[in-house]
Amino acid sequence: xxxxQPDPDLDPAERYRQLSDAASxxxxxxSDSVANMANIAALIREFVPDLNxxxxxxxxxGASGKDELVLGPFIGRPACLRIPFGQGVCGAAARTGxxxxxxxVHAFPGHIACDAQSRAELVxxxxxxGHVIAVIDLDSPTTARFTQDDAAGMExxxxxxxxxx
Ligand code: SME
Numbered sequence: 001x002x003x004x005q006p007d008p009d010l011d012p013a014e015r016y017r018q019l020s021d022a023a024s025x026x027x028x029x030x031s032d033s034v035a036n037m038a039n040i041a042a043l044i045r046e047f048v049p050d051l052n053x054x055x056x057x058x059x060x061x062g063a064s065g066k067d068e069l070v071l072g073p074f075i076g077r078p079a080c081l082r083i084p085f086g087q088g089v090c091g092a093a094a095r096t097g098x099x100x101x102x103x104x105v106h107a108f109p110g111h112i113a114c115d116a117q118s119r120a121e122l123v124x125x126x127x128x129x130g131h132v133i134a135v136i137d138l139d140s141p142t143t144a145r146f147t148q149d150d151a152a153g154m155e156x157x158x159x160x161x162x163x164x165x
Pocket of ligand 1: 114139
């Protein structure tokens with residue numbers, strides 16, 4: 001049995017440090033990326049409060065030969081399957097290679113609504129050898145839920161996952 005439940009009083013930096021350590025331990029020696037993404041989505045739910053969706057979109061070559069994002073393991077409501085690079089918050093993270101921190105999704109041009117409850121969104125690219133291979137998407141029902149501490153903490157997790165997906 002895995003029991004990674006964090007202390008609710010931890011400050012964000014320590015909480016994310018523990019999340020990264022748990023993710024590293026949980027994926028160590030496992031080469032199956034679906035298994036690793038599934039467990040990491042579950043871990044994120046344990047460590048990051050006030051989320052209604054957390055999971056992965058993977059970079060996959062689409063039918064047109066262009067890279068696009070395809071839904072991966074997640075926790076939350078069923079979500080859109082494919083997102084072109086440059087569309088929505090996830091597509092912006094994939095195209096730019098930069099974390100996207102959105103306080104109010106209704107103010108983000110082109111935001112793709114998968115769950116009507118979502119108000120704030122944080123999307124972090126996972127890179128390998130400088131290329132985006134996936135994005136981690138966090139949605140919250142609370143406007144302005146995510147801060148730079150969350151972005152920095154999730155970027156730390158994304159770097160752990162660089163060679164585990
Ligand atoms: N809102 C995202 C789409 C994915 S769902 O939130 C799970 C976006 O605009 O890219």
